[in-house]
Amino acid sequence: MSTSAAPARPDTEVRAYHVRTTLQLLGEVDPSAPARVRGHLASEALAAIDDASRLTWLPGAIDIALWRAADLELGTAGAARLARAVGLRHVRSGQLSGLLQGVVQLFGLTPAALVRWMPRGLAEVHRGVGTLRVDDLSEGAARLVLEELHPALTDEPWLTAVARSLEFPLDLCALDGEATLERAGPEQAVILLRWRRRAPRP
Numbered sequence: 001m002s003t004s005a006a007p008a009r010p011d012t013e014v015r016a017y018h019v020r021t022t023l024q025l026l027g028e029v030d031p032s033a034p035a036r037v038r039g040h041l042a043s044e045a046l047a048a049i050d051d052a053s054r055l056t057w058l059p060g061a062i063d064i065a066l067w068r069a070a071d072l073e074l075g076t077a078g079a080a081r082l083a084r085a086v087g088l089r090h091v092r093s094g095q096l097s098g099l100l101q102g103v104v105q106l107f108g109l110t111p112a113a114l115v116r117w118m119p120r121g122l123a124e125v126h127r128g129v130g131t132l133r134v135d136d137l138s139e140g141a142a143r144l145v146l147e148e149l150h151p152a153l154t155d156e157p158w159l160t161a162v163a164r165s166l167e168f169p170l171d172l173c174a175l176d177g178e179a180t181l182e183r184a185g186p187e188q189a190v191i192l193l194r195w196r197r198r199a200p201r202p
Helices: 016-029 033-038 043-051 060-092 097-107 111-125 157-165 168-172
Strands: 013-015 057-059 131-138 141-147 175-184 189-197
Touching: 013 016, 013 060, 013 111, 016 033, 016 043, 016 057, 016 060, 033 060, 043 057, 043 060, 057 060, 060 097, 060 111, 060 157, 060 168, 097 111, 111 131, 111 141, 111 168, 157 175, 157 189, 168 175, 168 189
Parallel strands: none
Antiparallel strands: 013 057, 131 141, 141 189, 175 189
């Protein structure tokens, strides 16, 4: 008795504005960085980025390659700072700011409210990557799980970038802390976000 192979999983997709914001913030960190990073991307990918409207869904492989290049050119620490800046730009003045403002008006500006909104925010930017859920939420910490992780994302710098982009509650709520990637696949990624009251500055 023969069995048919499971259908191939569709490729991931990313909003064009996310890729453009990443390249823009690269330039604010280092004016030469965008050119260096773009040098790692295929000409077809660059054309797609330049020609797309803001809300166009681009192949997710472009975003994966972009973060691989950012990690190479900026180093792990530099790419992490960039990812945090991208997440903050999205929620402060970018495409996601209006959506998040409604949450803040209903539930207040608290880490817990912002964490609960994260699955919706991720789905607005990325498609087909998996399903983000809040696995645990306590005073000072949240554990998020990206389930049904797309195989193309396993062990990719992209996952660390997503984790660090979720640090925006630290900036919005004036807290110290960090997000760490505890598991990078296969099948699921696990992100731990910790926060604490910001220490007085000397």
